[in-house]
Amino acid sequence: MHPAIQGLLTIAIGVSGCIGYFYLSNQVLDKILFPARGPNAGRNINRANMIRPWLFLFPALAALGLYLAYPVVETLRLSLTERVPGGGYEWVGLDNYAQMVAEPKFWEAIRNNMLWLIVVPALSTAFGLLVAQLTDRIRWGNIAKSLIFMPMAISFVGASVIWKLVYDTRPVEQDQIGMLNALYLFFGGSEPQNWLTIPLWNNFFLMIVLVWIQTGFAMVILSAALRGIPEETIEAAILDGASPFQIFFKIKVPQIKTTILVVWTTITITVLKVFDIVFAMTNGQWETQVLANYMFDKLFRANDWGVGSASAMVIMLLVTPILVWNVRNARKEME
């Protein structure tokens, strides 16, 4: 069967299945199990209303449990076991973790991830804030914002191709076709550089790609926050003779502190999961390994599920503080 027809069929089955499930289960509940008539009508209505939420929730909860909650537990288990040749698993305790921390590649990934975690959220938020502030009151601000926001729609892989062309290197006697080398030579560089193979610095060239993508996100959120600042506070500052820079740093920024924090943490999570960019541009060579790509390497190239799962748990561990913080904030907000 042609995949397109299969796809259409799946949409039809999926959609009618969902609607059918919700419709029928409600019918069964109201008409058969607890009909709202007869001697127990009142009690039946109450019972039906107790069960109904779970009917609505069931498919979502099942999917969430199976596709997100269960894997966390299962990955933890896998990280503590080793596959035995011929099938089955063997409990090995923390051996996988020990093996992992003994590998220099792992520490390289940790070091690079730390760099990513500092540089990308900081630069994206700073640029986002800068653009949000600068475009706030100019007439073509919306067009400018829209163009800076655009990379959000581009895949990490597409962005990698875009930037690989920017970083391209040709031999010294030829015309450079990569913009960076062309600029470098124009401003007096001696010979074209292989930007992606210079250890340590190449990490920053990869980070630029993510900053380029994420700045739009930061800008959109921060721009809305800036507009939400009460005008009176700014008017008061102007009357008191504050300079534009003072207004920005002393009046505006403190008032949107929480939003800045939200943007920062959201980008942090994206950074922890970053895989495609490194995979497509360097595949972890020349000391650009990061945790997510290290994990992919272990799982699908070395076929070592134990160490792969252990490194996945490290990513989970790094996300956990943000997870806890988010949940606490959400609960506070609901009260």
Next chain:
Amino acid sequence: MSEIAGTRPALRWAVHASVLFLVVLWVVPTLGLFISSFRTADQIATSGWWRAIFPSEQNLTLRSAAPDTQVQENGLYVIEGNLFDAGTKARISKWGVSSREFDAFEPGQTAELRKGGTITVQANGDYRMENSEEFTGSRGTRVFVTAELPPEFTLDNYHKVLLAEDSTDSMAKAFFNTLTVTIPATIIPILVAAFAAYALAWMDFPGRALLIAAVVGLLVVPLQLALIPLLKFHLNIGIGKGYLGVWLAHTGFGLPLAIYLLRNYMAGLPRDLIENARVDGATEFQIFTKLILPLSFPALASFAIFQFLWTWNDLLVAKVFLIDASGETTVMTNRIVELLGTRGGNWEILATAAFVSIAVPLAVFFAMQKYLVRGLLAGSVK
């Protein structure tokens, strides 16, 4: 109110200039790839894409028509024609008749040919060769010119990438595979999440607050953790690697955001509306389908865009749950990564393939930006 960008002209210009600078910085990389996708392999390899927008001066080796086209005029043997292909609008600035002399003559001047006779070349490429004896040989004479060529763009790359039947560079199949992954993976989670979001927003039951907190927690769980356990699960229940698996996976991974966005939106709908409907005897199912769903359209659209962009642009989930050894079910992102590996130097193919894959999300982005922004604002956990 007197604003920052309004009080002092110098500052105002600085603001405009820096915004312009940032916009250019952000747009130029994409523009480079876009322009490259319309250039031939030779053009890309020999000059930066930024030169493509201006006329370029090049040294070309051209050839006159062969001697068998010569005609006799007043006792002279004459060959006439134009050095360029039909349709080329180049201007010759200097020319010569040996490979060491690209600049020996001005347009309109006449040169002696080594094998006898003369040639006159005009700026537009018209030439006239005259000889008192017959021109011999099977091929025309070579002319070396320095010419200014207008910007030249071609659609050949797109033809090759999209339409070529047997080409190994073809993206057509991957394009349809990507669509096949994306559409069900966008629609199904919306439905599942909408029902759950309604229950979490408007039904009272024990444990509701806990469930909402759990959804917020699951929002940030890295999907890396899910790869091996779920692949194992899919293999065990017989789905294996394939479309069904990738649809299910995308549904699962998209649900937390979907539920979160939709619940927040639905919780903000006016309470009277729902309670009046309840009093009027509408069942919960009716309230949901007739009232809540239509009213939640903006939130549904926001999530649909997110999920569409995310599934279209995804590489990891497709690699793990969809693409098997046969490669029949490859998606565009994966094809591009393969091209990066095997055809790393073939920028014309790479640029075009990348642009084919980028074009659809960009179109969605510019058409539905309003909903995307709204979704972002609602979706970032406050």
